[in-house]
Amino acid sequence: MAYEYAPFPYVTPPGLSAPEPRHDVAIVGAGPIGLAMAIDLAQRGIASVVLDDNNVVSVGSRAICWAKRTLEIFDRLGIGERMLDKGVTWKVGRNFFGDRQVYAFDLLPEPGHKYPAFINLQQYYVEQYLVERARDFPDLIDLRFLNKVTDHVDHGDHVSLCVQTPDGSYALEASYYIACDGARSATRQRMGLTFEGQVFDEHFLIVDVEMEQSPFGDHDTPERWFWFAPPFHPGQSALLHKQPDNIYRIDLQLGPETDPKAEATEEKVIPRIKAIVGDTPFRLDWMSVYKFRCAKLERFVHNRVLFVGDSAHVVSPFGARGGNGGIQDVDNLGWKLAAVLRGDATSALIASYDEERRHGSAENILNSSRATNFMTPKSPVEALFRDEVLNLARRHPFARKLINSGRLSQPCSLKGLPLQTPGEAPLAPGAALVDAPLDGPSGPTWLVAQAQGAFTLLGLGAAALPPVEGLRRLGIDQQNADYPCFADRDGLARARYGSDMIYLLRPDGHICAAFTEPDVQAIRDAHQRALGGEP
Numbered sequence: 001m002a003y004e005y006a007p008f009p010y011v012t013p014p015g016l017s018a019p020e021p022r023h024d025v026a027i028v029g030a031g032p033i034g035l036a037m038a039i040d041l042a043q044r045g046i047a048s049v050v051l052d053d054n055n056v057v058s059v060g061s062r063a064i065c066w067a068k069r070t071l072e073i074f075d076r077l078g079i080g081e082r083m084l085d086k087g088v089t090w091k092v093g094r095n096f097f098g099d100r101q102v103y104a105f106d107l108l109p110e111p112g113h114k115y116p117a118f119i120n121l122q123q124y125y126v127e128q129y130l131v132e133r134a135r136d137f138p139d140l141i142d143l144r145f146l147n148k149v150t151d152h153v154d155h156g157d158h159v160s161l162c163v164q165t166p167d168g169s170y171a172l173e174a175s176y177y178i179a180c181d182g183a184r185s186a187t188r189q190r191m192g193l194t195f196e197g198q199v200f201d202e203h204f205l206i207v208d209v210e211m212e213q214s215p216f217g218d219h220d221t222p223e224r225w226f227w228f229a230p231p232f233h234p235g236q237s238a239l240l241h242k243q244p245d246n247i248y249r250i251d252l253q254l255g256p257e258t259d260p261k262a263e264a265t266e267e268k269v270i271p272r273i274k275a276i277v278g279d280t281p282f283r284l285d286w287m288s289v290y291k292f293r294c295a296k297l298e299r300f301v302h303n304r305v306l307f308v309g310d311s312a313h314v315v316s317p318f319g320a321r322g323g324n325g326g327i328q329d330v331d332n333l334g335w336k337l338a339a340v341l342r343g344d345a346t347s348a349l350i351a352s353y354d355e356e357r358r359h360g361s362a363e364n365i366l367n368s369s370r371a372t373n374f375m376t377p378k379s380p381v382e383a384l385f386r387d388e389v390l391n392l393a394r395r396h397p398f399a400r401k402l403i404n405s406g407r408l409s410q411p412c413s414l415k416g417l418p419l420q421t422p423g424e425a426p427l428a429p430g431a432a433l434v435d436a437p438l439d440g441p442s443g444p445t446w447l448v449a450q451a452q453g454a455f456t457l458l459g460l461g462a463a464a465l466p467p468v469e470g471l472r473r474l475g476i477d478q479q480n481a482d483y484p485c486f487a488d489r490d491g492l493a494r495a496r497y498g499s500d501m502i503y504l505l506r507p508d509g510h511i512c513a514a515f516t517e518p519d520v521q522a523i524r525d526a527h528q529r530a531l532g533g534e535p
Helices: 032-043 068-077 080-086 123-134 186-190 266-277 322-342 348-375 380-393 447-451 492-497 520-530
Strands: 023-028 048-052 065-067 088-090 092-097 100-106 118-120 141-145 148-154 159-165 168-179 196-199 203-210 224-228 237-243 247-255 283-290 293-296 305-307 437-440 443-446 456-460 472-476 485-488 502-505 511-515
Touching: 023 032, 023 322, 032 048, 032 068, 032 123, 032 141, 032 322, 048 168, 065 068, 065 322, 068 080, 068 322, 068 447, 080 123, 088 237, 092 380, 100 380, 118 237, 123 141, 148 168, 148 186, 168 186, 168 322, 186 305, 196 348, 203 266, 224 380, 247 266, 266 283, 293 348, 322 348, 437 447, 443 447, 447 472, 456 492, 472 492, 485 492, 502 520, 511 520
Parallel strands: 023 048, 023 168, 048 141, 092 224, 168 305, 456 472, 472 485
Antiparallel strands: 065 118, 088 118, 092 100, 148 159, 159 168, 196 293, 203 247, 203 283, 224 237, 237 247, 437 443, 437 485, 456 502, 502 511
């Protein structure tokens, strides 16, 4: 393969020779979600032990599409710019029916954002960067490779784990157990928990192909291309993305009766790729055949056991909602768990993780299921409807809204959920932060980079910010020696947030309250509510 895999070192854990002190957090799974979880907690001063039964990054590109909001979270975790430098940036998608383009769409038509709509970057790079970043916290992140959790017991106030290593087994205790062990979660299986949702019988072939010459033709800028019933793959669908290192991701629908073992062979795959790229030289880098579910757990929080990422919910790969949804789980849980462990909030705050991220995953599953049902009609009537929509969309914009080749990942709104104080504002409580370029004492910067990570009181224009315990303050187009102030470089911050407004921002970049007056008691009440308490 193009990526050079290097095993991570195994270190004999201390639990093999003596009982270990109880850990604050045990994270099971060192994929992107588990590693991001450990880094998020470390940035908040919370130590964790990360246990993984493997010792290499993921084999194959797997999750490759990382959305703008996810990149902003990765920026806070310390690897966003590195991902941007390596990744392939794109924002334009094109849908085809047969050999004709139906329409194109732009996912980020407005300026003034640090990160693009999407980058494509193979999961193995993301895991590598996260492992290297985790090593910046040697006193707070204990990475243990080839440490397989074989059993666990929730005792009410802590969880005990049995861990198997090449040197034998040992016991470990943690106040909280975070299951980041993927779609086939052994944690979930041991607890007898089931997914609820829809199973799709369609099989898809996923292939990474190395090509020096771009298959995008005259389009110099990488894009997302999706075909319904292309001439090179009659009656089915196909998807094409570019990745770094001249690797191209190709997804091909195969139908429900496919034999995965027979299809995932060079004899079967090479002719399919030649039908797409013609005489362009290529090399197969990785391939797999899969089918999928759109489903989730009924609950993500089971006392001291918390499910995050694919262990809690799974979706189809169309729409880039799997990895992105998992990173948003991390963003939602990290600050809440840290607040509870520090004694700043009760366990009710962790219960809000369950409510908010079940809401987010339900939205992802709804969009993912609709996309897959549109792509794979189950009856002649459904196929006729889809094909007529595609024909109409070439000439009529109204029909384009009905085409669904994967509604691409967006941060969900938390409007109306209990932690938010209801109110009206240009960005209403529950919305995710929207970026804007700023100028500050140290030069150009970005609003999201300055505002996320901690409870923040953001003031724009004449709305001066009062001091409130537990809140940092940030001013835009203000002059105040008591807190950092920035200039709205292009006027986009005030255009997006409004003039003379005050916002209370959650650590995960969601707005939890908005004010037109600097009412200290109202701000305190909103802060208390956002911590899961009564104002």
